[in-house]
Amino acid sequence: MSFKRETPLANAVFWAARKGNLALLQLLLNSGRVDADCRDSYGTTALMVASYSGHNDCVKELIMHGADINYQRETGSTALFFAAQQGHHDAAKLLFEFGASTEFQTKDGGTALTVASQYGHSKVVDILLKNGANVHDQLNDGATPLFLAAQEGHVTVIRQLLSSGAKVNQAREDGTAPLWMAAQMGHNEVAKVLLLRGADRDADRHDGSTALFKAALKGHSGVIEELLKFSPSLGLLKNGSSALHAAVMGGNLRTILLLLGANADPMLPNKNNELPADLTKSERILKLLHPQMINGDS
Structure with missing residues (x-):
């Protein structure tokens, strides 16, 4: 300071x-x-x-x-x-x-609760909530205390906020929901808690990507494992691609295996008529996809 x-x-x-x-x-x-x-x-x-x-x-x-x-x-x-x-x-x-x-805001819309949530100060969050802090506070970009806690991976704070009525699917102005952000950051325990509390597994951002797509692109296999327990969409998304396409682009073998094990279709083309296999030159990845492609052809 x-x-x-x-x-x-x-x-x-x-x-x-x-x-x-x-x-x-x-x-x-x-x-x-x-x-x-x-x-x-x-x-x-x-x-x-x-x-x-x-x-x-x-x-x-x-x-x-x-x-x-x-x-x-x-x-x-x-x-x-x-x-x-x-x-x-x-x-x-x-x-x-x-x-x-608790009502005063900074120029970017921040409050004592948003900043305590962002930094994971659970004792402060508890005191703020007991003294009337609004669990629905939002920054100017729409980010809520729950969103900020999810972004930083603060599971205890997330549980506190949800127990106090935070909306699990409240998205930022660009359509990014807490689950999507947790997926991007690789916070699998956060994803687990949010999903168990009713997070929409297929909620997409304005760019058409979902939490599963982002986790696949980033190679966050732990998050993918949690998402697959809730049967997310493995088909084409609004962005014209699939989670398997994203996994192949990300190049993480574990991620690709998880999606194939969940019956993601390697013969499904994206909006550019490209198969997942068209997006890589890795022989190891192609070997994973080829048996599935043969089964798909049959």
């Missing part, structure tokens, strides 16, 4: 808040020569710095001297946002005791 300090006294207050030097902070605040809400040119306050650093004594001292708990810096961030971002659950609790709000 960076900030520009405007005066020597403000500089000292910020330093004390960042380092957790309560004695110096008390001395400065009691002097009457510096405001508890002194700010830098970005609007950063000492309370934000103390919350970011997790120094609870300093947080409380600043609040007792009248620091504005819900003040937003230039980016829209508040003290609670910074405590949530860094996983300081005790600081978050303290801020709530003195009236912190």
Whole structure:
């Protein structure tokens, strides 16, 4: 966290808040020569710095001297946002005791809950939800706390959010659902949890790709194993290709074997009339596909 300090006294207050030097902070605040809400040119306050650093004594001292708990810096961030971002659950609790709000947003739509979910701070997520945080918060691009947790692979947070009513199929503006993102990132445990909680196995993005297609392209066999338990589509997708085409392009033998074992059709052409075998020069992959192609011909 960076900030520009405007005066020597403000500089000292910020330093004390960042380092957790309560004695110096008390001395400065009691002097009457510096405001508890002194700010830098970005609007950063000492309370934000103390919350970011997790120094609870300093947080409380600043609040007792009248620091504005819900003040937003230039980016829209508040003290609670910074405590949530860094996983300081005790600081978050303290801020709530003195009236912190979960409703303030950053310029990109971020809230304390979205950032805590993104970084996997489950204790903070629990505190936020118990204090009225909206599980349906969205960034400007439509990403929800559940989406962000799925992207980063935070299974515990995902379970918390789903138990609090998060919509498992809520997609980002580009059509990307949490399951699709988990598949892209290779988070098979996340995929498992989402599927068991009703995620649409065949939900596609605006580009027509599904979670299975993306996992096949990336070679994430663990995710594919979870998806295949729910019988996803192995045929042509809206993008004019199949998961097997994607697996062959990705070049992962395990992925190809999984799809063939699930009866993916190697004789199914894509929109360009190409068979999966037309998309590779690997002899090992062709040997996997050829027996299936012979069976298909017969």
